[in-house]
Amino acid sequence: MTERLKYLRLCAWSGPAFLAIFIVFWGILGHNIPPLPADLPAQAIADHYRLNANEVRLGMGMSMSFAVLYMIWGLAIAKVMQYGVEKDNDVLSTIELWGAGLTVVPLLVSSSFWLAGAYRPEGLDDSVLQLFYDLPWLLIDVAYMVTSVQMFALGVAFLKDERAVPLVPKWLCWYGIWVGFMFVAEVLMPFFTSGPFARHGVLNFWIEFFIWFFWIVALSGYVLIAIGRLEAEARGIVVDARAPRLAPAGSVANA
Amino acid sequence: MLDSAGGAARRRLAGDEGVWFFITADLMMFAVFFAVFMTARLDEVALFEQSRQRLNPAIGLLNTAILLSSSWLVALAVHAARAGRREAVSRLLGLGILVGSGFAVSKACEYTAKISAGVTLLTNHFFMYYFALTGLHFVHFLAGMAVLGVCWRKSRHEAIDGRFLVWLESAGCYWHMVDLLWIFLFPMLYLLRAA
Amino acid sequence: MSATRLHPMTLVWLALLGATALSFALAESAGAVRIASALVMLIAGFKVRLVFLYFMELGGGAMPWRAIAELWVAGVTTLIVVCYLMATG
Numbered sequence A: 001m002t003e004r005l006k007y008l009r010l011c012a013w014s015g016p017a018f019l020a021i022f023i024v025f026w027g028i029l030g031h032n033i034p035p036l037p038a039d040l041p042a043q044a045i046a047d048h049y050r051l052n053a054n055e056v057r058l059g060m061g062m063s064m065s066f067a068v069l070y071m072i073w074g075l076a077i078a079k080v081m082q083y084g085v086e087k088d089n090d091v092l093s094t095i096e097l098w099g100a101g102l103t104v105v106p107l108l109v110s111s112s113f114w115l116a117g118a119y120r121p122e123g124l125d126d127s128v129l130q131l132f133y134d135l136p137w138l139l140i141d142v143a144y145m146v147t148s149v150q151m152f153a154l155g156v157a158f159l160k161d162e163r164a165v166p167l168v169p170k171w172l173c174w175y176g177i178w179v180g181f182m183f184v185a186e187v188l189m190p191f192f193t194s195g196p197f198a199r200h201g202v203l204n205f206w207i208e209f210f211i212w213f214f215w216i217v218a219l220s221g222y223v224l225i226a227i228g229r230l231e232a233e234a235r236g237i238v239v240d241a242r243a244p245r246l247a248p249a250g251s252v253a254n255a
Numbered sequence B: 001m002l003d004s005a006g007g008a009a010r011r012r013l014a015g016d017e018g019v020w021f022f023i024t025a026d027l028m029m030f031a032v033f034f035a036v037f038m039t040a041r042l043d044e045v046a047l048f049e050q051s052r053q054r055l056n057p058a059i060g061l062l063n064t065a066i067l068l069s070s071s072w073l074v075a076l077a078v079h080a081a082r083a084g085r086r087e088a089v090s091r092l093l094g095l096g097i098l099v100g101s102g103f104a105v106s107k108a109c110e111y112t113a114k115i116s117a118g119v120t121l122l123t124n125h126f127f128m129y130y131f132a133l134t135g136l137h138f139v140h141f142l143a144g145m146a147v148l149g150v151c152w153r154k155s156r157h158e159a160i161d162g163r164f165l166v167w168l169e170s171a172g173c174y175w176h177m178v179d180l181l182w183i184f185l186f187p188m189l190y191l192l193r194a195a
Numbered sequence C: 001m002s003a004t005r006l007h008p009m010t011l012v013w014l015a016l017l018g019a020t021a022l023s024f025a026l027a028e029s030a031g032a033v034r035i036a037s038a039l040v041m042l043i044a045g046f047k048v049r050l051v052f053l054y055f056m057e058l059g060g061g062a063m064p065w066r067a068i069a070e071l072w073v074a075g076v077t078t079l080i081v082v083c084y085l086m087a088t089g
Helices: A008-029 A042-051 A053-066 A069-084 A091-119 A126-142 A145-159 A170-191 A202-234 B017-043 B045-052 B057-082 B086-116 B125-157 B162-191 C008-028 C033-055 C065-086
Strands: none
Touching: A008 A053, A008 A069, A008 A091, A008 A202, A042 A053, A042 A126, A053 A091, A069 A091, A069 A145, A069 A202, A091 A126, A091 A145, A126 A170, A145 A170, A145 A202, A170 A202, A170 B017, A170 B125, A202 B017, B017 B045, B017 B125, B017 B162, B017 C065, B045 B125, B057 B086, B057 B125, B057 B162, B057 C008, B057 C033, B086 B125, B086 B162, B125 B162, B162 C008, B162 C033, B162 C065, C008 C033, C033 C065
């Protein structure tokens, strides 16, 4: 019965791997952590691309290569949801997987725009290069909802876990739901080039990105532990006194 | 002095711990917003004062009264649920939602009036914060109306048991948070006069 | 909820409405603007604390949430009042 859990650990490790690659290549080499301020003149953005072209090319090349890891991580979560907490209904794990998979799209496409800015910056006008820095930021920020639905779906599913010690702790479920909810503030980002709501602002960059990063790390840890617990359960080792779980009729489930 | 109708002192947390975690995270986020607003105000006191005077404090006052009253009705519903009084729970929750929806109406009027007067979040820094903070608060308000709606439905169709009570207490605490955030937002945006 | 005695939650609600009316009167009052405005924020902090303790039922002392709420109210009120008093203009 542990056959179906095969490969899942590797998939779960894709999350932290994705994050590490994303921070180093997209963030640091790609000059996106911290973002160039949105109120910089076009010439400053153009100079950035002309000066750091190779760093950005490498950063975005790696970012595009490994963005798909986020989907693979999402699959590990979906499987743990299916085998661990869902009964005869896989709607939430399906939404979770699609959310993770679709999160890859803005990551990939926006990285390709930053890459385009670094491709031949000496031959392009400053304002065009500025566009190639603005466009990907608008995409990666305002596409937040694909990630939010992932957070909502898995949060709700794991909240229904009735083990005495749930696979994913309730605080983390709620934390994820909160992060997904807070992402709504990204809708404000296109209105500003300075202040806390601008792409480099306290809220829309420093808070929004780092609460997401923390969620990836914490959730990966619990998913890895959960895989071990599901293996133990499959071997008949009842870790939890209350397992197997029965769904009480008309439970909290049907919200 | 103000013990619950049941009498016994309750050390138990009302609602689900996870929801309290959510509430805490939200409170911290709004604390950051308040800090950002108040420090931005330091740089442009005159502009903030002049912009503040264009707000209508009477609408803010009305909104405070609406949220306080809706919170009160929901708190009464929680107490009624503990006493197992289904009819009262439904009625109080329904009233709480009805009164609370007044907030949406008055906020819509306020936003419309501002926007038709040409005041938007791009007008100046004060109005950027005014629209962003009240807008984010409004999103919280809408989520609160939705969860209260779920509780109201449950109160009509499902057993008034321990499970329902946790739902109702959690939704209630969230709703009170929406209320208390407004209790700070209202004086901070509408009433702080520059001397 | 007997007809003759007010429900505790109703008392809290009345106190909150009263504090709101008081702070609004202070905000509209002439003279001593700085003190009046600072008082308005202190009253807001007091109202928020009432909501935490009675509506949200932290008055029983459920930890750590009670401590978080108390620190939050104290911190936010102080922050707003101090920033307000620091402003000159």
